[in-house]
Amino acid sequence: MMLHPPASLSKIDMKARYTKLRLVFGWAFVFTCLLPHLSHGQTTPPFKSSDTNYQAIPLSTYLTELNEKNHSLKVKKINSDSAISIAKQAGIPNLSPIVTYARGSIYTQAPYAGYTNPSSNTLGATVTIEGWGKRSAREAYAQAEANRQLSEMVVEARSLETQAIFNYIDALRTKLLWQSYQLALDKLSTIKSPSITAQKAELQAAQKVLANDLKYYSYGLLGLLGTQDHQLPLPLGTLKIEPQKLKVEELVEYAQNNRAELISNKALIESANANLELVKAGKNPDFLPGIYYNETPPYTSSGVGYGTQKSFSLLLSIPLGNGMLNNSDLIAASNSVTEQEVNLIAVKSKIVTEINQTYLQYQSARERLETSTNAYNQAKLMQNSGLQGLLRFRDAEYELIDARTVHAKTLILLQRLSGNFEVPNLH
Numbered sequence: 001m002m003l004h005p006p007a008s009l010s011k012i013d014m015k016a017r018y019t020k021l022r023l024v025f026g027w028a029f030v031f032t033c034l035l036p037h038l039s040h041g042q043t044t045p046p047f048k049s050s051d052t053n054y055q056a057i058p059l060s061t062y063l064t065e066l067n068e069k070n071h072s073l074k075v076k077k078i079n080s081d082s083a084i085s086i087a088k089q090a091g092i093p094n095l096s097p098i099v100t101y102a103r104g105s106i107y108t109q110a111p112y113a114g115y116t117n118p119s120s121n122t123l124g125a126t127v128t129i130e131g132w133g134k135r136s137a138r139e140a141y142a143q144a145e146a147n148r149q150l151s152e153m154v155v156e157a158r159s160l161e162t163q164a165i166f167n168y169i170d171a172l173r174t175k176l177l178w179q180s181y182q183l184a185l186d187k188l189s190t191i192k193s194p195s196i197t198a199q200k201a202e203l204q205a206a207q208k209v210l211a212n213d214l215k216y217y218s219y220g221l222l223g224l225l226g227t228q229d230h231q232l233p234l235p236l237g238t239l240k241i242e243p244q245k246l247k248v249e250e251l252v253e254y255a256q257n258n259r260a261e262l263i264s265n266k267a268l269i270e271s272a273n274a275n276l277e278l279v280k281a282g283k284n285p286d287f288l289p290g291i292y293y294n295e296t297p298p299y300t301s302s303g304v305g306y307g308t309q310k311s312f313s314l315l316l317s318i319p320l321g322n323g324m325l326n327n328s329d330l331i332a333a334s335n336s337v338t339e340q341e342v343n344l345i346a347v348k349s350k351i352v353t354e355i356n357q358t359y360l361q362y363q364s365a366r367e368r369l370e371t372s373t374n375a376y377n378q379a380k381l382m383q384n385s386g387l388q389g390l391l392r393f394r395d396a397e398y399e400l401i402d403a404r405t406v407h408a409k410t411l412i413l414l415q416r417l418s419g420n421f422e423v424p425n426l427h
Contacts, residue, residue: 045182054234071226076153083146090142096128124292131284137277144274151264158260171217172235173405181207184394237426239404243366251418258419269340276333288317365410372403
């Protein structure tokens with residue numbers, strides 16, 4: 001395709017226009033060639049192990065398996081299910097029916113000559129009518145206990161998740177460092193210097209330690225799952241998490257509504273209050289109404305005949321226990337409520353302290369990450385300028401990985417302390 005300039009353009013204008021077009025197409029070609037490298041950055045060697053079988057697993061998948069397989073969480077779930085089952089049946093009336101049958105007196109010998117045993121039959125039945133408020137108090141307490149068990153299970157799950165995330169990050173850091181050393185070893189082979197052999201041996205020794213550390217952390221991840229698989233978990237990601245600007249006031253406010261420990265403590269207060277009402281209702285007496293039917297068949301005694309005798313009897317029993325005189329259980333239940341309320345105040349105060357302390361740590365971690373990133377970018381420009389440039393780059397990359405690790409851990413801890421339990425993206 002030919003480009004035809006307008007007739008009004010001079011030769012100078014035509015030459016300038018063609019020069020401009022060549023520059024545009026030239027820069028487009030260069031940008032197209034460099035785009036893959038700019039998008040993906042420097043490629044790191046894949047992790048390899050000759051004596052250990054690894055299975056790559058994302059953090060989200062690992063946490064899902066943790067909630068399904070961890071033995072401690074399984075026990076908490078069983079306890080929670082049991083409490084829920086009890087709560088469903090706690091409102092059933094406690095009638096405790098009693099049926100009695102009595103046969104007339106049986107004598108081994110007649111009390112006197114001519115005595116006739118009438119052989120009467122007595123049939124009776126009694127039921128329990130619980131004192132006022134007992135049934136509703138029992139049902140409310142059982143439901144509060146179910147909520148408490150459920151909240152404790154959530155607290156246990158959040159705590160294990162945090163521990164697992166940190167273990168996962170430790171394993172990922174070790175893996176990234178191993179890859180950094182491998183990259184340095186690969187580049188050493190392209191440099192001709194008398195000290196290459198010594199440097200290579202030093203890097204290989206450090207890499208061997210890192211491989212052993214990775215195996216150690218992976219066994220820890222496997223131990224949290226409670227399984228004995230032949231494959232160890234291999235973490236994925238780069239730990240490149242962008243710094244965030246957070247406000248302590250917003251973190252504290254969010255934590256006061258979403259922190260797992262607060263929810264659990266509130267459930268404890270509800271359970272203690274329900275127990276107090278149960279103790280109060282327990283002092284109300286029960287009623288045991290009963291009905292009895294007695295029948296004596298016809299008989300003759302001393303020549304006198306007696307016809308069939310029938311009778312009905314009504315009975316009302318009211319058991320009075322020592323609970324009406326002893327109120328120690330009432331005092332203990334009331335003190336338990338006060339204790340849990342004091343604990344709630346302590347937890348709220350603890351949350352404020354923890355978030356402020358962790359926020360200070362995060363500020364330091366964010367500054368360290370910024371410094372390490374700048375040093376890494378400078379060293380990256382000199383990585384191909386000989387042995388010293390390569391070693392300087394490797395040291396800068398080591399520091400950057402450590403800074404990213406500390407930054408990720410501190411940020412995740414700060415988020416979880418504020419009640420944000422989303423699965424972090426380790427990129």
